[in-house]
Amino acid sequence: MTDWTHPRIANPSCRMDAASEDVAAVALAAYQRRRDTYPQLVQAGQITADEARADLEGWRAIAKDWRWIHTGEGERTTRLTLDSRTAALDTAISRWLIRHDETGGASEEETEHLAMLCCMRAWAARERTHPSTKHRQFFATITHELRRTHAPNQQEAA
Numbered sequence: 795m796t797d798w799t800h801p802r803i804a805n806p807s808c809r810m811d812a813a814s815e816d817v818a819a820v821a822l823a824a825y826q827r828r829r830d831t832y833p834q835l836v837q838a839g840q841i842t843a844d845e846a847r848a849d850l851e852g853w854r855a856i857a858k859d860w861r862w863i864h865t866g867e868g869e870r871t872t873r874l875t876l877d878s879r880t881a882a883l884d885t886a887i888s889r890w891l892i893r894h895d896e897t898g899g900a901s902e903e904e905t906e907h908l909a910m911l912c913c914m915r916a917w918a919a920r921e922r923t924h925p926s927t928k929h930r931q932f933f934a935t936i937t938h939e940l941r942r943t944h945a946p947n948q949q950e951a952a
Contacts (some may be wrong), residue, residue, distance in 0.1 A: 800912075802891055808912030818860040820910045824886065825853040851875075852882025856914060876921060883915040 809817075832846040841849075855875035862870045871879070890908050894900050900908070 809909040810913055812913050814864040818864040821857040821860040825857040828853055849882050849885055852878040855879050880918045887911050
């Protein structure tokens, strides 16, 4: 079963096997890049303040979610942010496709970036459509609990 499809992307599963560390790094970089560039884009009239605010809120939640999935630090996101996370990812993928069309292709690095965007988008779709036991957040919860439970024992052995 496909979690998410896009008419322009042939392999919607993209990088579903990507390491959470890699996804978290891409998500944080995307949030920081937008945080740093959106004020100038708003001032130049390239995007509206409302568009910038909504996209930043979505990316902040995405970065927060993947940081939690990878490290267990912070708080797990909830479905309350799912619509904003999904919208931010859809916007990013649409922008990627527009850039691809305008430049006539994509580098290997840009193609990898799209694969990571698709990964995050597919996991967001899975969060909406699948039972929680089939989501990375579920497995992250178990992993974080195991780390907390066994970390004291590992420190005592050292």
